[in-house]
Amino acid sequence: MSSHPDLKEVLQRIQPYIHRTPVLTSKLLNEISGAELFFKCENFQKMGAFKMRGAASAILLLSEEKRQKGVVTHSSGNFAQAVSLAARNIGVPAYIVMPSSAPQVKKDAVKGYGGKITQCAPNLAAREKAAKKIIEETGATFVHPSNDLEVIYGQGTAALELLQDYPDLDYVVTPVGGGGLIAGSALAVSLISEKCKTLGVEPFEADDAYRSLQSGNIETNESANTIADGLRTQLGDKNFPIIKEHVSEIIRVEEEEIIAALRLIWERMKIIAEPSSAVALAGVLREKEKFRGKKVGIIISGGNVDLQNLPF
Amino acid sequence: MSSHPDLKEVLQRIQPYIHRTPVLTSKLLNEISGAELFFKCENFQKMGAFKMRGAASAILLLSEEKRQKGVVTHSSGNFAQAVSLAARNIGVPAYIVMPSSAPQVKKDAVKGYGGKITQCAPNLAAREKAAKKIIEETGATFVHPSNDLEVIYGQGTAALELLQDYPDLDYVVTPVGGGGLIAGSALAVSLISEKCKTLGVEPFEADDAYRSLQSGNIETNESANTIADGLRTQLGDKNFPIIKEHVSEIIRVEEEEIIAALRLIWERMKIIAEPSSAVALAGVLREKEKFRGKKVGIIISGGNVDLQNLPF
Structure with a gap:
């Protein structure tokens, strides 16, 4: 197309x-x-x-104004780390919504890459609600892991x-x-x-x-x-x-x-x-x-x- | 030097x-x-x-006559596999003395590379004796794993x-x-x-x-x-x-x-x-x-x- x-x-x-x-x-x-x-x-x-590629691609397209407000995603896996690292390297704040049940090693990895973690209950509704709240409070742009x-x-x-x-x-x-x-x-x-x-x-x-x-x-x-x-x-x-x-x-x-x-x-x-x-x-x-x-x-x-x- | x-x-x-x-x-x-x-x-x-390098180096220096008679080593580890594979690729018979206690997976790997296994008791004297017997019977050249x-x-x-x-x-x-x-x-x-x-x-x-x-x-x-x-x-x-x-x-x-x-x-x-x-x-x-x-x-x-x- x-x-x-x-x-x-x-x-x-x-x-x-x-x-x-x-x-x-x-x-x-x-x-x-x-x-x-x-x-x-x-x-x-x-x-x-490979998730590093998509995270970098999406964040780099943001305007300077949007970059300052940051990006938010919900993920318990590789995309959380990818957004955290790509955002840090590009100079953008990253807010990561993770289920409280996520393994500590994954939370540590996100923190190590500079992502700010918000924990939520382990279901999709709670994730989306937490992400929405962050967007309302910070004006951050939501980046979906695959869609x-x-x-x-x-x-x-x-x-x-x-x-x-x-x-x-x-x-x-x-x-x-x-x-x-x-x-x-x-x-x-x-x-x-x-x-x-x-x-x-x-x-x-x-x-x-x-x-x-x-x-x-x-x-x-x-x-x-x-x-x-x-x-x-x-x-x-x-x-x-x-x-x-x-x-x-x-x-x-x-x-x-x-x-x-x-x-x-x-x-x-x-x-x-x-x-x-x-x-x-x-x-x-x-x-x-x-x-x-x-x-x-x-x-x-x-x-x-x-x-x-x-x-x- | x-x-x-x-x-x-x-x-x-x-x-x-x-x-x-x-x-x-x-x-x-x-x-x-x-x-x-x-x-x-x-x-x-x-x-x-890396043992593949040493095995190939030693086997390639053998005369045509010696190559026909083959090589022998004793090893339960990587050198057994290295001699087997290098010998096969160079076109030389390989006799491998392995302790009977060696893991089956290592014996299978040697066999997979075409090495002929002789099993012996798991001690140095038995290994050397088995290698010596093969040399006497076949005229094969001994290759030491490191010395x-x-x-x-x-x-x-x-x-x-x-x-x-x-x-x-x-x-x-x-x-x-x-x-x-x-x-x-x-x-x-x-x-x-x-x-x-x-x-x-x-x-x-x-x-x-x-x-x-x-x-x-x-x-x-x-x-x-x-x-x-x-x-x-x-x-x-x-x-x-x-x-x-x-x-x-x-x-x-x-x-x-x-x-x-x-x-x-x-x-x-x-x-x-x-x-x-x-x-x-x-x-x-x-x-x-x-x-x-x-x-x-x-x-x-x-x-x-x-x-x-x-x-x-």
Whole structure:
């Protein structure tokens, strides 16, 4: 759609605030998958996840007046850290609404990046109420973790860099949570390559995107009992139209497939990736026939894990 | 000493059989240490450790006649895998003597790389006897994991590559086990840089190298109750003279310092390193004043860990 900006300009804007992450390959994982895999390692991104891109993208577009009033988001995960760090580096106050039940280690990480935490009850209504109160009191701008176009464009720059490095990929495969990463990736792919397709992978335990593409409406997850804790969220009205237009398929994977893929990434590639990241590889390994002999880019979305709570 | 070869020629010889591994940096670890750290990531080396370099170096120097008869080593760790893989890739039979008590996962890895395993009782006498028998029966050449000059030269190529990439390092820091890595690294440093010093780090629990440098003789470890399982071995008569001449200091670290450094590498750098690798970083963090403001190369020696048995 011509209404979306050139992601190369977005990348240029956020470049001073992000790493250009490396692309790793593994002969062994190529042998196991039967495909040629290119892992875009956003676990090496600042604060450990691709979310830094979207946070920087959204904050940098604010006017000087809005910057002074700050930004607010609600998240218990990587986006809270991303907004905190991006805001600090750009020179903007960051207000983070977190459920009181969030692990202390995550609260500490947000504090370490300079985010001001407001705690609330662990439900969506309480989160939204707390965020609204902050906005009323401070005039801060709300930034949604995945359903904000500027955030989506920022997230797409990971796939953009991947395709700049490897323009002849047949597929770009990403995990699907709130939909920001896959929507941005799909825009990048459609910008750069005619032949390349964007595929999403999600757990059977949180397959709202799969069902949404089937029904044509945004579906929700009744429960979301998956180890891939970054993927328990649902799509939004900003990213779903992009996904409908540009994503060719959503693959679903079992929990044991996610853990097996996670083990392969840790043991064979020697890198720390989150369970949510392993979901994309799990999808490629589940659908071997589809990917056989193809060049497949996989977004390793992040590497923030709790070493006290591993599935091995 | 002029009796050692130019390690650049060694590197050229083994190049087709190894990866040129990346050098990673971490702003956060620079802040924590007060130094500028350059991590040479041999955990990304083929089979997951620097030992691949030494194995390839030694095997490639064999005559055609000797190659046909094969190579033999005794090891329960990375060198067994390194000899197996290097031998297979060069086209040489590999006989590996392993204690029957070695974990099945290590035996499987050796088998996976094509090594022929002979099991023996878990003591040095039984190992040597088993190796001797194989040599008598097959005419294979024995390759020692750390006390063999060609192996030492091969191990030194990691530091050589690091200094080729960053010629102005003030220190190269390595863990010390059998002495092959630090001896080779010290030769590389002395070849490339006048100002750079080579330092070793070892656990207090296995501080034979520290005591050997003090006494001037090769000392042994009474016990070696350290998590750094690759460092429980002692120096040998081939590497000790090199270490005496070229290594300026051995730092010793506590077990809890090793685990803390390991956690930093995993959580902050998002890479999988072995406890033995974390020893080098632990030494740099223990002696902060020495390294403050300096450029410090650290060899991350390997990344083969048992995910079922982590210290976190």
